[in-house]
Amino acid sequence: xxxxxxxxxxxxxxxxxxxxxxxxxxxxxxxxxxxxxxxxxxxxxxxxxxxxxxxxxxxxxxxxxxxxxxxxxxxxxxxxxxxxxxxxxxxxxxxxxxxxxxxxxxxxxxxxxxxxxxxxxxxxxxxxxxxxxxxxxxxxxxxxxxxxxxxxxxxxxxxxxxxxxxxxxxxxxxxxxxxxxxxxxxxxxxxxxxxxxxxxxxxxxxxxxxxxxxxxxxxxxxxxxxxxxxxxxxxxxxxxxxxxxxxxxxxxxxxxxxxxxxxxxxxxxxxxxxxxxxxxxxxxxxxxxxxxxxxxxxxxxxxxxxxxxxxxxxxxxxxxxxxxxxxxxxxxxxxxxx
Amino acid sequence: xxxxxxxxxxxxxxxxxxxxxxxxxxxxxxxxxxxxxxxxxxxxxxxxxxxxxxxxxxxxxxxxxxxxxxxxxxxxxxxxxxxxxxxxxxxxxxxxxxxxxxxxxxxxxxxxxxxxxxxxxxxxxxxxxxxxxx
Numbered sequence: 001x002x003x004x005x006x007x008x009x010x011x012x013x014x015x016x017x018x019x020x021x022x023x024x025x026x027x028x029x030x031x032x033x034x035x036x037x038x039x040x041x042x043x044x045x046x047x048x049x050x051x052x053x054x055x056x057x058x059x060x061x062x063x064x065x066x067x068x069x070x071x072x073x074x075x076x077x078x079x080x081x082x083x084x085x086x087x088x089x090x091x092x093x094x095x096x097x098x099x100x101x102x103x104x105x106x107x108x109x110x111x112x113x114x115x116x117x118x119x120x121x122x123x124x125x126x127x128x129x130x131x132x133x134x135x136x137x138x139x140x141x142x143x144x145x146x147x148x149x150x151x152x153x154x155x156x157x158x159x160x161x162x163x164x165x166x167x168x169x170x171x172x173x174x175x176x177x178x179x180x181x182x183x184x185x186x187x188x189x190x191x192x193x194x195x196x197x198x199x200x201x202x203x204x205x206x207x208x209x210x211x212x213x214x215x216x217x218x219x220x221x222x223x224x225x226x227x228x229x230x231x232x233x234x235x236x237x238x239x240x241x242x243x244x245x246x247x248x249x250x251x252x253x254x255x256x257x258x259x260x261x262x263x264x265x266x267x268x269x270x271x272x273x274x275x276x277x278x279x280x281x282x283x284x285x286x287x288x289x290x291x292x293x294x295x296x297x298x299x300x301x302x303x304x305x306x307x308x309x310x311x312x313x314x315x316x317x318x319x320x321x322x323x324x325x326x327x328x329x330x331x332x333x334x335x336x337x338x
Numbered sequence: 339x340x341x342x343x344x345x346x347x348x349x350x351x352x353x354x355x356x357x358x359x360x361x362x363x364x365x366x367x368x369x370x371x372x373x374x375x376x377x378x379x380x381x382x383x384x385x386x387x388x389x390x391x392x393x394x395x396x397x398x399x400x401x402x403x404x405x406x407x408x409x410x411x412x413x414x415x416x417x418x419x420x421x422x423x424x425x426x427x428x429x430x431x432x433x434x435x436x437x438x439x440x441x442x443x444x445x446x447x448x449x450x451x452x453x454x455x456x457x458x459x460x461x462x463x464x465x466x467x468x469x470x471x472x
Contacts, residue, residue, distance in 0.1 A: 110422035110444040150444045
């Protein structure tokens, strides 16, 4: 439909040009006749003209339609640009409305979820009376669900901010040893969950580096926590998880290695895509929104770092976060070279 | 020793749960469910700590916070913003207006709130501004 409309404009331009050409030619001949002071009968004299006049005749009849067609083409291009601009404006407005909606809806959802979460916590602790084993189990399951819903809202809010380019980053200098301390704290917090699955959380090599990184501490904390939670979630009972840090070529590398289910080869390309969960991950755990890795990659990128992984289905995965030391080197580039 | 905490929260259910926990921890709790009631109770009761929500009927949390910090009689009362509005701009605004902390309800448990409150009460005691008779 759009194409036939385009052709119509070109045809219209060309036809108009042709008519204009004829008119112009007539005018030229009239003038020439007047100059030569012997009247002729317009176009009929064409047959008695010289070769150069014939070239002029065809030239004008060709040039004018071409010029007309070109005008038609310019009109189409102009229209396209205008439509694109309108579409971009509309999309931007839609995206903004969507983000505002997510933001508002998130806040409105948090309130009832807080009620549910707080009352379930107190209920699980027996503060409203002792629960039997079945009631205890149901309460715990519901509590988990409410926590998941709260996490999902948080992730959606984070994404909406990233997509609006409204980042919440306060980068500061941190010693690498402080990052190590932070990782130790995360592993200590997650120890119970890992213990329930008989998975030892190991941090190898005490890492006493005096190097510094410029990062948003909270975001780095969240990235490491997301990766460690994933490692625990997707590692079967009795597996192993190891966190290792090193500095290499002006970059701080944090490796999180697990002996979990791994990522199938065909899913590896899409693993950082929003809402994507690998086939085996969906089977292994109902939990997980498919937003964690996407957010990790965005956050680490914004801080000048990079994230990569090596994985084999059924054997495990190693995720590596790379952060430039003291602002030297770029994590992303370094990971590509690995 | 009793320490009065003022909870400014329009959700009576949440306010009730926190009150229950704080009372069990030995605090005296007073609550206000809208801006006007909060302003009146702050003036009358001079609480040792205020847990302040942001979205309230009438005067909102930020306006209350501004009033608290402007009035020399109440300026030193520690205020913890306890809300479900957690955008960076809101957090920055709350802290800039003088809130001691900005906490998001959904990320906490009632026990964690009690723990937080406990860290603030001794501080206010040390300054002795809320001791009866001062």
